[in-house]
Amino acid sequence: MYAYTHDAQTGGLLLNNSTSIFSKEPRPVYYRELDILGFDKHYNYVKQDELPYMWAEANCYWYRGLKVAKTKGGTLYTAPELEFILDANNERILPDGETLLSVDIATMVEKNRELLEVIEQVTVKRIFDAYKRYHNKLDIFHVAFSGGKDSVVLLELVKKALPRSGFVVVFGDTGMEFPDTYDVINKTEEQCRADEIEFYRASSHLRPEESWRIFGPPSRVLRWCCSVHKSAPQTLKLREVLGKNDFIGMDFVGVRAHESATRADYDYENYGKKQKGQYSHNPILEWTSAEVWLYIYMNSLVINETYKKGNSRAGCLFCPMGGGKSDSLRNLSYSAEIQKYTDIIRETIDDKKIDTYITNGGWVGRKNGRDVKNNVSRYQEEIIDGCLFITVTKPSTDWGEWIKTLGELTFEYTVEKIKNDYIVKMPASVDKTPQGKLIKQVFRKASYCVSCRVCEANCRNGCITFKKGLHIENCVQCGQCHNIDCGCLVYHSMQLPKNGGRVMKSLNTFADHAPKPDWVRLFFEQQNKFFADNTLGPMQISMFKRFLSDASLISKNSVTEFTSLITRIGWDTEQAWGLILVQLAYNNPQFRWYIEKLPIGSNYSRKIVEAMLTAIDISEKDSKSIVKAFKRLCDLPLGTKLNFGVVTEKSKQIETLSRCKSTLTDNRVVLYALYKFAEACEGYYQFTLTRLLDHAIEAVGISPTQIFGFDRDDMEKILLGLTVKYPDFINATFTHDLDKITLRDDKTSEDVLGLF
Numbered sequence: 001m002y003a004y005t006h007d008a009q010t011g012g013l014l015l016n017n018s019t020s021i022f023s024k025e026p027r028p029v030y031y032r033e034l035d036i037l038g039f040d041k042h043y044n045y046v047k048q049d050e051l052p053y054m055w056a057e058a059n060c061y062w063y064r065g066l067k068v069a070k071t072k073g074g075t076l077y078t079a080p081e082l083e084f085i086l087d088a089n090n091e092r093i094l095p096d097g098e099t100l101l102s103v104d105i106a107t108m109v110e111k112n113r114e115l116l117e118v119i120e121q122v123t124v125k126r127i128f129d130a131y132k133r134y135h136n137k138l139d140i141f142h143v144a145f146s147g148g149k150d151s152v153v154l155l156e157l158v159k160k161a162l163p164r165s166g167f168v169v170v171f172g173d174t175g176m177e178f179p180d181t182y183d184v185i186n187k188t189e190e191q192c193r194a195d196e197i198e199f200y201r202a203s204s205h206l207r208p209e210e211s212w213r214i215f216g217p218p219s220r221v222l223r224w225c226c227s228v229h230k231s232a233p234q235t236l237k238l239r240e241v242l243g244k245n246d247f248i249g250m251d252f253v254g255v256r257a258h259e260s261a262t263r264a265d266y267d268y269e270n271y272g273k274k275q276k277g278q279y280s281h282n283p284i285l286e287w288t289s290a291e292v293w294l295y296i297y298m299n300s301l302v303i304n305e306t307y308k309k310g311n312s313r314a315g316c317l318f319c320p321m322g323g324g325k326s327d328s329l330r331n332l333s334y335s336a337e338i339q340k341y342t343d344i345i346r347e348t349i350d351d352k353k354i355d356t357y358i359t360n361g362g363w364v365g366r367k368n369g370r371d372v373k374n375n376v377s378r379y380q381e382e383i384i385d386g387c388l389f390i391t392v393t394k395p396s397t398d399w400g401e402w403i404k405t406l407g408e409l410t411f412e413y414t415v416e417k418i419k420n421d422y423i424v425k426m427p428a429s430v431d432k433t434p435q436g437k438l439i440k441q442v443f444r445k446a447s448y449c450v451s452c453r454v455c456e457a458n459c460r461n462g463c464i465t466f467k468k469g470l471h472i473e474n475c476v477q478c479g480q481c482h483n484i485d486c487g488c489l490v491y492h493s494m495q496l497p498k499n500g501g502r503v504m505k506s507l508n509t510f511a512d513h514a515p516k517p518d519w520v521r522l523f524f525e526q527q528n529k530f531f532a533d534n535t536l537g538p539m540q541i542s543m544f545k546r547f548l549s550d551a552s553l554i555s556k557n558s559v560t561e562f563t564s565l566i567t568r569i570g571w572d573t574e575q576a577w578g579l580i581l582v583q584l585a586y587n588n589p590q591f592r593w594y595i596e597k598l599p600i601g602s603n604y605s606r607k608i609v610e611a612m613l614t615a616i617d618i619s620e621k622d623s624k625s626i627v628k629a630f631k632r633l634c635d636l637p638l639g640t641k642l643n644f645g646v647v648t649e650k651s652k653q654i655e656t657l658s659r660c661k662s663t664l665t666d667n668r669v670v671l672y673a674l675y676k677f678a679e680a681c682e683g684y685y686q687f688t689l690t691r692l693l694d695h696a697i698e699a700v701g702i703s704p705t706q707i708f709g710f711d712r713d714d715m716e717k718i719l720l721g722l723t724v725k726y727p728d729f730i731n732a733t734f735t736h737d738l739d740k741i742t743l744r745d746d747k748t749s750e751d752v753l754g755l756f
């Protein structure tokens with residue numbers, strides 16, 4: 001809430017009355033972190049665990065109001081390097097040999113007490129208000145306790161706001177927690193018992209050592225573990241406590257907006273966003289980490305020892321969402337525990353990939369089951385002579401149970417049993433329809449289900465049980481057990497790519513000659529004359545022609561009607577580049593890869609992107625070209641006007657890459673992208689916004705939301721605007737839970753271009 005400064009007097013932080021717009025998320029630094037980073041070779045300090053010596057803001061270290069050092073680099077197996085900050089005379093700001101003073105916590109707390117009390121009062125009132133508004137309507141209020149600093153503060157505030165019998169505490173034990181977290185959990189559970197507050201631990205019946213082997217290691221896009229080890233066990237635990245399957249509760253969560261850009265968009269309260277059918281309330285949403293730490297010190301709350309070892313977050317020990325320096329510090333403190341997971345990666349992933357996977361962090365980029373050892377597909381789809389055939393081998397559950405989750409089908413299907421396997425046959429026309437999607441999911445579940453209980457947790461009617469094998473009773477076909485990636489998380493994580501794992505050899509389409517802004521400008525100025533009169537070298541012109549051709553700007557060395565349209569709109573406008581991007585998304589595999597593999601808003605280090613590419617057998621040289629091309633493409637109006645992406649550089653070398661949300665304001669471009677999507681999906685003219693936002697579905701069509709990074713709110717506005725303005729092309733409805741987009745099947749994407 002409030003901004004802060006570093007206080008030279010106490011060596012601590014000092015809040016001030018101005019509002020914090022951007023928090024650098026400071027955290028206290030104890031002696032063990034100083035030792036790990038090598039400060040002990042330069043300074044003297046007492047090796048005590050009670051009081052911190054410095055504060056860290058990302059990779060910068062502050063001592064008594066001065067920025068004295070920063071760290072550089074660090075991977076799982078390499079420690080970050082320490083760099084000291086120098087003054088104008090090239091001397092260290094903090095000279096060697098100094099004896100460090102610990103932070104004067106008591107004085108720091110006193111100096112901040114007044115503002116902390118204001119923040120506390122506001123937050124306690126907010127919690128109480130939520131309770132007052134809902135306590136007659138909901139079945140339960142629960143605090144999501146993780147053992148991290150934010151949840152410790154959250155629990156203290158809820159305790160101050162609510163009666164002890166008014167809420168329960170639930171620790172979702174993933175089994176992958178930092179070892180130090182369990183100490184906080186034990187102490188908190190004991191305290192809750194003394195305070196007569198119910199405290200529950202929820203965990204999956206599967207241990208991570210089992211699930212990692214069954215599902216394959218998790219990755220950034222295959223986060224099955226969040227459902228299997230976190231949300232499903234918590235839902236099942238609360239059902240058990242309440243004896244009610246369709247309970248509605250409010251989860252108090254310690255999410256803070258300053259933690260990440262994604263969380264900055266969170267609201268204080270929401271229904272169904274975190275967990276379907278449940279409320280969640282984020283009371284400390286606007287707190288900064290400075291306030292969290294000061295509040296912990298003011299109230300002498302328990303501190304997870306992991307922070308004292310230099311870890312900025314608690315949570316799961318080896319998470320695909322981590323990386324870089326954080327991995328390195330974790331590995332230095334918990335190498336044996338981390339080795340448990342790297343050993344599973346070694347055991348389950350194809351040997352040839354291991355170094356890329358572990359040392360370079362490539363494991364976080366796994367997209368499917370292609371690199372998993374001995375992974376033979378047990379579910380296959382094929383269209384032959386107008387029929388869709390699904391072959392299921394060694395099914396683990398009875399399809400006859402799963403099929404109960406579908407209502408009446410509008411088509412006929414047959415299931416031919418061949419020993420333990422079977423072949424399902426249905427008309428090919430159902431392939432892309434909603435019922436087609438569901439029946440495929442039924443057979444994926446039948447093939448791969450390992451009773452992870454996520455489907456059971458999704459069923460608020462309590463129809464699914466795995467107690468004595470799978471049984472589904474009294475199903476009302478609400479579809480919630482199908483609201484899971486690909487219908488089954490094991491299938492999603494282990495599925496083999498549609499091309500059977502064949503490598504896309506042509507991914508590097510521009511070699512080291514991706515287009516430059518000057519080439520593009522000259523092309524539009526000179527049009528056909530450009531090819532007779534330019535200064536490009538033979539490789540450059542060849543690669544540029546590839547770009548122009550894939551962008552539909554030339555055909556057989558001559559400009560196209562599309563070029564005339566783009567010239568008329570203004571070749572360097574965001575509309576023009578929106579349309580060009582859509583062409584490239586469909587015609588150029590390199591663009592398609594950026595769009596599909598680099599989700600908007602995620603920041604990837606160069607090394608990770610290169611590892612993601614080498615993991616699909618792209619050569620190291622080509623991987624580097626593909627990374628470099630990304631920067632060149634961002635320098636075009638594609639980046640400068642449409643905001644396609646950004647890179648950060650250090651000493652002229654790319655450090656990070658990210659795709660960004662588009663600045664597109666012309667909704668006709670989205671309409672064009674929708675028609676391209678429908679046409680690529682073989683006439684899929686009616687679909688839902690939920691489908692468009694589900695980027696995990698493999699399809700030939702690319703959702704405009706994936707191309708431009710628009711979220712549900714943006715899309716609803718865009719689609720409703722298009723419905724009003726172009727009723728001959730589109731009709732979208734989002735009322736009373738209806739989510740339907742209908743395009744006119746007598747119109748085409750070419751017709752949309754006629755609207756410009």
Ligand code: SF4
Nearest residue numbers: 223225226316319320
């Ligand atoms: S490891 Fe990461 S992705 Fe998996 S449950 Fe933990 S937080 Fe979620």
Ligand code: SF4
Nearest residue numbers: 459475476478479481
């Ligand atoms: S979630 Fe819905 S469709 Fe699935 S078993 Fe339960 S009631 Fe049936």
Ligand code: SF4
Nearest residue numbers: 449450452455488489
């Ligand atoms: S079908 Fe559902 S319960 Fe079974 S393994 Fe897949 S996600 Fe888990």
